[in-house]
Amino acid sequence: MGSLIRSAALDASLCNVTWSDGHTTAFPALWLRDHCGCPDCLHPETHQRLVDTFSLPDDLTPQDPQVADNGRALILTWSPERHSSRYDADLLRRLADGKEPTDPVAKTLWDAATLAEEGLGEVPAEGFLSDDDLLAEALTKLDRRGFLFVEGLDPTPEATQAVARRISYIRETIFGGFWDFTANMEHKDTAYTTLEIGPHTDGTYSFDGPGYQMFHCLAFEGTGGESLLVDGFRVAREIQERAPDLYRVLGEIAVPGQYLDHERGVHLLAKRPVLRHDSDGALIQVSYNNHDRAAFLPDRERLEAFYEGLRLFHRLANDPAFQMIERLAPGRMLIFDNWRTLHGRKAYQGKRRLAGAYINKEDVESRLRVLQLKGAV
Template sequence: MSTPYAFVIHEQPPAVVLDDGQQTREISPLWLRERTQASDQLEAMTRQRLFDSHAIDAALTLESASRVDEQHVALAFSDGHRETYDLRVLADELDDAAAIFPAAEPWDASLDQARVRFDWRRVLKEPAYFRDSLDAYLRYGYLILYGVPTDPERILQVGSHYGYVKETNFGRYFEVYSRPSGNDLAYRSVALGPHTDNPYRNPVPGIQLLHCLVNETSGGLSTLADSLKVLERLRREEPEGYALLKTTPVRFRFVDAGTELVTQRTMIQTDDDGHPTGVHYSPRLDALPLLSDAQTRQFHRARQRLGELLADPTYEARFTLDAGELMLFDNSRVLHGRTSYDPSEGQRHLQGCYLDTDGPRERFASLLKHHESIEEVA
């Protein structure tokens, strides 16, 4: 537990007061009642409530409070419920649930690539090593697996190991090689600037995998850039334009012979507290929003600068993705691209697929829980 919470118990009038080291505040009886730990109130395995907490009387009061020992307090409520609470459990409730996960660490081109490279064969066999790879993904937004067999559809096995494969109009997985009739520029040999995939879709695919089956070309280098690092600089340089990108929805549109997908969303993606978590960025698919002329120019300058920074060698990791290597990356946080290549040099064939965002976090939490169980037994 990262925050030193302390609980002060008042018997008259009954109250539970929280001291977080900076301020004190009384905890509402409603908050306490909802967080019951009683076995007849919670289902044992799922820890889901056996009662409707929304139906608790809004006028609920605390009728008595007395400390049992340093870690326990006996509470009685006006609805007749009586219980001895473990204060350590309440403290865990107060801690941010995300605290069990590694915090995102913005990076630039100087990042040591050894931190994000993992042997797929060991990932399959060693839970602790698998957990290390998940830790790297959650910190940096991507990882590269090597030693991945190049047989068809192996990407689905890798995807299922890290999360849940998401089917789209491209199928469960898609092929990436030069073909003139392809319905996306990814299926040409031209250079692709940094972008996120499918910003026109709702929801946007959370994670992308690209698995190299064959690479006989000298070009076609893969590129990755961390939007979190780039946005730090954009906010300093263009604060007003940054605010527009964060708050003004733009239209993203995809059209081919059989599909048309359109949605509106802001270019900068944020969490509930307004902190950036990534971007929706694809210059081939977006359209300027209708603003005043002055704001339109400001918006455009900000997105122009965003594109420049994403392609700046200071922020861009550039490397060859060889046969048997697979990169897995957060589709909103880490933008990907590639340099052009000459298909006459030889074959370049990748397969790709998408995962839902929550997969790696679920896998990490499960492995952490399993590790803690083993430690407890030991």
């Protein structure tokens, strides 16, 4: 195992840790003291830091490095404090390698062809609601693919809320928290009509767009109304391969989104690129809703490229080759990652009743992380 410590040696203000795979990491002494995990430095219940970083001695010096517990721990003492610190080898190696406390789930990009080959991978409601192992598998699948179907629910609002709260708490928005609706114009949004809705993401007008969304069909009598999903990350990769310059423009120009309802006194406005990346350049969010795009004037030098990139994104998202189309029958729920998966709906005739909710991105990730640390996955 590469996270076992073979040896540790001091070199001025560094502690050089050699791992069982032969790799060596040089940990700065100040950093090590600042990250002591003893009960005096890290609260054992809240896991909040207790050490006063800025009161540590200027002449702080590590002494007597010891490898303990068959390579699973490093022990240091400190002068002039006479303080002893113990460090978990696995945690040190994860931090040295730039990893999170738990392994991230690898994303699986998909399109119509891959889903036809691999299937949708539905999960039963009974296991989802009662078995932590099955819940962990389901949330891992949701994280990996960006969507999940839960089958066999009672077609009731109570069953919908039970699924949502099995994951985390429901997010409150201008539309409320939990939804139970039919076609009407109580809200100024085409989602509450019977019209066709093209692929989009929700909350482009919110600084922190909703992370996950769920739709549960409670009743349907009519025709049409199929749900439509698009893997935004798959579309982004296609653009990157076909037109890297346009990909770069869609990742750099911040696009404003807005929600405006004078009667309710609401005017939300936020902006971010269609393709948002983290500081390492990894794609972390697709944010696209042409209907909610607010007026703005890009730099003249890039205006034409912006519209060209937006047109390409729109064309690919509306290409059946990149779409999944499925009907939500009563008792069937769809959960999807709103930071990745675009959703839409075919027009319908008849009566349809849906229930659903938003859940924050961080809360779904938290639930999965806890399940991973418990060993459920």
